[in-house]
Structure formats: C-alpha cells, structure tokens
Amino acid sequence: MASNDDTSQADDTSQADNQPADSDQPADQSAEQPTTDDQPVPDHRMCGTMEVHNRILEERPECRATRAEISSAIEARLSDDPSFRRTSGPTTIPVVVHVVYNSDPENISDDQITSQIDALNRDYANNSDQSNVPDPWKSLPTDAMIQFKMADTDPDGNATDGITRTKTDQTSFSTDDGVKSSATGGADPWPSDKYLNIWVCKLGGGLLGYAQFPGMPADTDGVVIRNTAFGTTGSARAPFDMGRTTVHEVGHWLDLRHIWGDTNNCSGTDFVDDTPNAQMPNFGKPTFPHVSCSNGPDGDMFVNYMDYVDDDTMIMFTAGQVARMQAVLAGARASIGS
Numbered sequence: 001m002a003s004n005d006d007t008s009q010a011d012d013t014s015q016a017d018n019q020p021a022d023s024d025q026p027a028d029q030s031a032e033q034p035t036t037d038d039q040p041v042p043d044h045r046m047c048g049t050m051e052v053h054n055r056i057l058e059e060r061p062e063c064r065a066t067r068a069e070i071s072s073a074i075e076a077r078l079s080d081d082p083s084f085r086r087t088s089g090p091t092t093i094p095v096v097v098h099v100v101y102n103s104d105p106e107n108i109s110d111d112q113i114t115s116q117i118d119a120l121n122r123d124y125a126n127n128s129d130q131s132n133v134p135d136p137w138k139s140l141p142t143d144a145m146i147q148f149k150m151a152d153t154d155p156d157g158n159a160t161d162g163i164t165r166t167k168t169d170q171t172s173f174s175t176d177d178g179v180k181s182s183a184t185g186g187a188d189p190w191p192s193d194k195y196l197n198i199w200v201c202k203l204g205g206g207l208l209g210y211a212q213f214p215g216m217p218a219d220t221d222g223v224v225i226r227n228t229a230f231g232t233t234g235s236a237r238a239p240f241d242m243g244r245t246t247v248h249e250v251g252h253w254l255d256l257r258h259i260w261g262d263t264n265n266c267s268g269t270d271f272v273d274d275t276p277n278a279q280m281p282n283f284g285k286p287t288f289p290h291v292s293c294s295n296g297p298d299g300d301m302f303v304n305y306m307d308y309v310d311d312d313t314m315i316m317f318t319a320g321q322v323a324r325m326q327a328v329l330a331g332a333r334a335s336i337g338s
C-alpha cells in the first residue's frame, strides 16, 4: 500500500521489531538445523536491510538528502506514468559475485553462482510459479523486464567471468559491511555505477542477507547473501534454496520496501499502491488468507517477494513494484542497465 500525503515517511522513520519474539536472541541459534558443512540454516527469513539502512543514515546524514531526491524523482516519474518502463525491452544488469570464504565448503562453485543468475532471470520475468497466486491476485503478477548476466569485462577492461574469490580469516560476517572491504577481510566492490555487486559469505545472527537502497554510499553498494541461501544447488539449503533471498535483496537494491512497510502497527508504507497494507511480515508457508490491518477478505499479499516467507511461497512482484524498479533503472541506477 502507499501513503499519498505522509512525506514524513519518505525515508525510514521507524523500524519496529517485526521478527518473531526470540529471533535476535542467542537462544534462537538452537532453532537452526545443522547442515553437512556445519553451517546452521535459519528456520525463518530475516533480512538486515532496514537495520543497515538506518545505521548508515545515522553515520552519514548527508545520505538523507540524496534519498529524498531519489524518492521525489520516482514519485514524479510514476505520477506521469504509473506503468513506466525504462525501455520497451528487458534491461540487462551486469553482475559481479564476490565469494568470500573461510572454509573450503564456503568457496561455492561456479555452478551454484550460475544457478543464482538463472533464478534471478526466472523471477524478474514471468515465472511459472505465478499460477499458484491466489485467485483474487491472479491479474497482478507482472514481468519486471529485468535480466542479469555475469560481467564479462572487469573494471580494468579485461575479460572476466564476473566472479572474485577471497579467502578470509573471518569465520563469519555481520551487517557491519565488513565483507565489502579487503581491509576488513572481505572483497572490495567493483564500481557500483557499472555493476551489481553481490557478496556471498557466511552471515551470523540468523541473517539471510541484506541490501543497500539507491543513493547510499557507493563503496558499500550492492547486496550480501548468506552462502546457504544463494542459488539453487551446492550449499543452498531448504527452505531458502530457490535463489529467492537474492531476488528479495535485489528488490531492495532497486528501491522496493518490505511489503508491510517496516512498522508493526499498520502505519508503514512500501510506497506502492497495489500491495495491500499489512501489519507485519509473514513467515514460513502461510495459508491464504491471512488478514491484518483491515485488509480482508484477501489479506496480506504474503506471496510477494518482499515479504518474509519461504522461497517456495514468494512468487510475484506487482505492477506497482515493477514500475517503481523501472523508475529506478531510469533514474538513480540509470548508469548500470542496458
């Protein structure tokens, strides 16, 4: 849902505790299932994007003005044309994947990386799972017309497979962006005005991933994905083994918000008109309908990529979300896609 008049919410006023009650407690680790390579798999989705966003806005207050400008530009473009498209065909985004590993199993295979690019291309087009969208929303799934390819030229102009591999002394990373710098045991980004940077590593705290919205610092721009939630093969583990953590995080990278608007009292907004207002995230595999915020009879659109459900349950973007991403591809991220 969108708020038409509440400009005070143009950026990030509050981040309520939307996770299950015990999600950020150390005891929560006991709910994780061990895997063969001894990496715990979270039992529910948790994304660090808003936490990171609010931290950076505190540390770098100058970003607030840039964010406000970007939000205004999107609003202006979509008020002129609510179904805006950057171009009539697909926009292709070059991707560099930075694999940062401590143990050998974390050094994921080229095949696993390819499986993630395939998953992005499946879901940023019309995927076949859209047939499972509940009847009231059947008309809403929309082809995002965005495709992804591994970068074939590195920042120095040399041929590349679009993959960097860095062995690190760090046993795991957090939301502090340490994985994004060689000085802190991670890998430096490639220029973020030319590439989508994706870091794949072990993440602590039950986190599946986090992203950075457009207009935030260039040296940390991109998305970070837990290596057990990346791609569809290799170290990917159910229920996050369909590549949709990256689909969700790239949605943030293209300025989509969580579908419940990041509050827990129905006052938040995702700045999109065709997504119902929802109170809180949905987890796991909910049964239709789940009603909150007086949004009956159809309830929360938990099948949306920007909710917190399992990979096999999130299956669609709406037309409003697609128009917003397309506006970003013509605006704040215009230098990347072609």
Ligand SMILES: [Zn+2]
Residues within 6 Å of the ligand: 047, 048, 049, 248, 249, 252, 258
């Ligand atoms: Zn998120």
